[in-house]
Amino acid sequence: MIFFAVSILTLAALLAAFPTNTRNNAASIPLTRRLNVPSGQTLPEIDKARAQAFKSTAAQRAQKDSSITPVPVTNTAVLYTAEVLIGEPPQTFDLIVDIGSSSTWIGANTSNPYTPTNTSTATSTILCVQFIEYGSGLFIGLEYNDTVTIGGLSIPNQTIGDAQWALGFEAGVDGILGLGLLDAYEVGIAFAPPNSTSDPNGELTFGGVDSSKFNGDLTYTNITTTYPAMDYVGFNQSVTFGNQTLLSNTAGIVDTGTTLVELASDAFATYQNLTGAVLDSTTGLLTISSAQLDNLPSLFFIIENATFELTSNAQLWPRALNSAIGGKNDSIYLIVSDLGTPSGEGLDFVNGYAFLERFYAVYDTGNSRVGFATTPFTFSTSN
Ligand SMILES: *[C@@H]1O[C@H](CO)[C@@H](O)[C@H](O)[C@H]1NC(C)=O
Ligand SMILES: *[C@@H]1O[C@H](CO)[C@@H](O)[C@H](O)[C@H]1NC(C)=O
Ligand SMILES: *[C@@H]1O[C@H](CO)[C@@H](O)[C@H](O)[C@H]1NC(C)=O
Numbered sequence: 391m392i393f394f395a396v397s398i399l400t401l402a403a404l405l406a407a408f409p410t411n412t413r414n415n416a417a418s419i420p421l422t423r424r425l426n427v428p429s430g431q432t433l434p435e436i437d438k439a440r441a442q443a444f445k446s447t448a449a450q451r452a453q454k455d456s457s458i459t460p461v462p463v464t465n466t467a468v469l470y471t472a473e474v475l476i477g478e479p480p481q482t483f484d485l486i487v488d489i490g491s492s493s494t495w496i497g498a499n500t501s502n503p504y505t506p507t508n509t510s511t512a513t514s515t516i517l518c519v520q521f522i523e524y525g526s527g528l529f530i531g532l533e534y535n536d537t538v539t540i541g542g543l544s545i546p547n548q549t550i551g552d553a554q555w556a557l558g559f560e561a562g563v564d565g566i567l568g569l570g571l572l573d574a575y576e577v578g579i580a581f582a583p584p585n586s587t588s589d590p591n592g593e594l595t596f597g598g599v600d601s602s603k604f605n606g607d608l609t610y611t612n613i614t615t616t617y618p619a620m621d622y623v624g625f626n627q628s629v630t631f632g633n634q635t636l637l638s639n640t641a642g643i644v645d646t647g648t649t650l651v652e653l654a655s656d657a658f659a660t661y662q663n664l665t666g667a668v669l670d671s672t673t674g675l676l677t678i679s680s681a682q683l684d685n686l687p688s689l690f691f692i693i694e695n696a697t698f699e700l701t702s703n704a705q706l707w708p709r710a711l712n713s714a715i716g717g718k719n720d721s722i723y724l725i726v727s728d729l730g731t732p733s734g735e736g737l738d739f740v741n742g743y744a745f746l747e748r749f750y751a752v753y754d755t756g757n758s759r760v761g762f763a764t765t766p767f768t769f770s771t772s773n
């Protein structure tokens with residue numbers, strides 16, 4: 391199959407409309423969490439497939455392979471969506487927020503089609519038909535420029551893809567809001583531990599950070615120069631469990647399309663060994679007894695000179711959501727899972743939602759760095 395790797399400018403262009411010298415124009419929008427585990431698949435399987443896709447996509451890119459495919463986001467158990475308005479009069483779209491993607495697409499829900507209005511411009515007189523594989527999904531679409539409104543800010547003439555045909559998307563989702571091509575702007579990302587399968591518990595801030603969502607200072611670290619993590623929101627960190635080092639100053643990524651915290655297979659095996667956890671075949675997650683939970687040390691993420699503590703409670707899959715993933719209500723499942731490949735390959739961890747629900751993150755593309763801070767939820771015992 392032939393894929394045309396036609397880039398679609400997204401918020402890069404959109405955010406170019408923001409003044410560079412002020413944070414006053416930062417716009418925040420709420421994020422809605424949706425949980426949807428496809429039958430026959432487990433969370434760790436889904437996350438592992440995505441991590442391996444990150445690696446293979448980077449490899450294709452390095453080989454200048456023309457069939458570059460965007461990283462899958464739709465085939466994921468937890469989605470955060472944001473409401474974005476497009477056109478004049480504005481039409482509302484619920485888009486999956488994806489920090490790993492660089493394209494913005496709409497049109498996945500055929501009952502909520504995009505209707506070009508007087509603010510729409512087809513970007514080419516020749517209809518630009520694009521085939522872009524999106525994980526298990528597929529888009530065939532046209533490119534338009536139109537007015538995009540996020541958080542009350544309207545920016546004219548922004549480039550979007552309109553799917554004429556889309557396959558493999560979650561119900562209730564209109565497409566993708568890709569954050570990967572942001573240019574010179576910050577995106578602040580706040581999540582919180584969930585109490586139900588559809589909490590409105592996140593916030594995305596464009597053009598700055600929302601300091602009400604975190605404590606103290608942000609710790610910034612440069613986007614790593616280590617391949618392949620460098621192709622994504624990659625950075626270096628060390629991971630220790632209690633007093634045991636699992637990963638020492640190694641490259642990996644933070645990702646809004648990954649549910650769990652993934653560690654390279656050797657680090658994961660050590661973690662499992664130290665916890666005494668067993669693998670539960672139904673959920674694919676590690677499970678521990680309440681006695682083991684009582685003795686579960688914290689998992690520490692050391693980024694630059696700061697240490698971010700994932701407490702024992704933060705290492706648990708929210709027990710209120712056990713049944714949503716096919717688990718038993720009275721079981722205790724852990725959110726640390728196996729990346730599927732050994733350490734030393736330049737992408738040795740993925741800090742997914744289980745991490746982002748405890749720490750604020752800011753992706754500062756202009757300065758090629760990512761920042762983290764603790765939040766009011768870091769030490770929450772809600773799980
Ligand atoms: C575009 O259409 C809207 C409503 O249909 C109208 O209010 C607006 O004035 C139009 N804009 C232009 C530039 O024609
Ligand atoms: C569409 O928008 C992009 C980015 O703003 C711009 O570079 C391009 O020239 C526009 N195309 C048309 C046909 O307006
Ligand atoms: C969109 O941007 C392009 C390139 O800057 C410009 O030529 C075009 O007139 C703009 N279109 C609208 C509707 O503003």
Ligand SMILES: *[C@@H]1O[C@H](CO)[C@@H](O)[C@H](O)[C@H]1NC(C)=O
Nearest residue numbers: 499500501502560561562563
């Ligand atoms: C698709 O969009 C329509 C119109 O907005 C909406 O009523 C419907 O619920 C959406 N479909 C799904 C599966 O969410």
Ligand SMILES: *[C@@H]1O[C@H](CO)[C@@H](O)[C@H](O)[C@H]1NC(C)=O
Nearest residue numbers: 582583584585589590591772
């Ligand atoms: C979950 O419940 C706790 C305790 O009631 C509350 O503090 C927290 O804000 C809730 N989280 C969300 C995302 O609603």
Ligand SMILES: *[C@@H]1O[C@H](CO)[C@@H](O)[C@H](O)[C@H]1NC(C)=O
Nearest residue numbers: 610611612613694757758759
């Ligand atoms: C991060 O990158 C900036 C800009 O390239 C550089 O000045 C700085 O020294 C780097 N910091 C570290 C800790 O490497």
Ligand SMILES: *[C@@H]1O[C@H](CO)[C@@H](O)[C@H](O)[C@H]1NC(C)=O
Nearest residue numbers: 631632633634635664685687
């Ligand atoms: C690490 O912690 C364990 C459990 O608290 C303890 O038994 C062990 O002696 C410690 N090891 C070192 C090297 O401190």
Ligand SMILES: *[C@@H]1O[C@H](CO)[C@@H](O)[C@H](O)[C@H]1NC(C)=O
Nearest residue numbers: 614616626639640641736737
């Ligand atoms: C980041 O980690 C990689 C190993 O994944 C290592 O080779 C590299 O030197 C580290 N970079 C820094 C700046 O420490």
Ligand SMILES: *[C@@H]1O[C@H](CO)[C@@H](O)[C@H](O)[C@H]1NC(C)=O
Nearest residue numbers: 659660662663664665666667
């Ligand atoms: C951990 O690994 C050691 C040595 O490989 C083994 O003897 C021990 O039984 C393992 N512990 C657990 C809890 O699996």
Ligand SMILES: *[C@@H]1O[C@H](CO)[C@@H](O)[C@H](O)[C@H]1NC(C)=O
Nearest residue numbers: 609610611612693694695696
């Ligand atoms: C981290 O600590 C070391 C040693 O204390 C210091 O030299 C270095 O500048 C610190 N780095 C940052 C980014 O604060």
Ligand SMILES: *[C@@H]1O[C@H](CO)[C@@H](O)[C@H](O)[C@H]1NC(C)=O
Nearest residue numbers: 709710711712713714718719
């Ligand atoms: C398990 O928990 C869910 C959600 O809280 C609840 O709906 C269900 O009835 C519980 N099942 C059992 C067997 O208690």
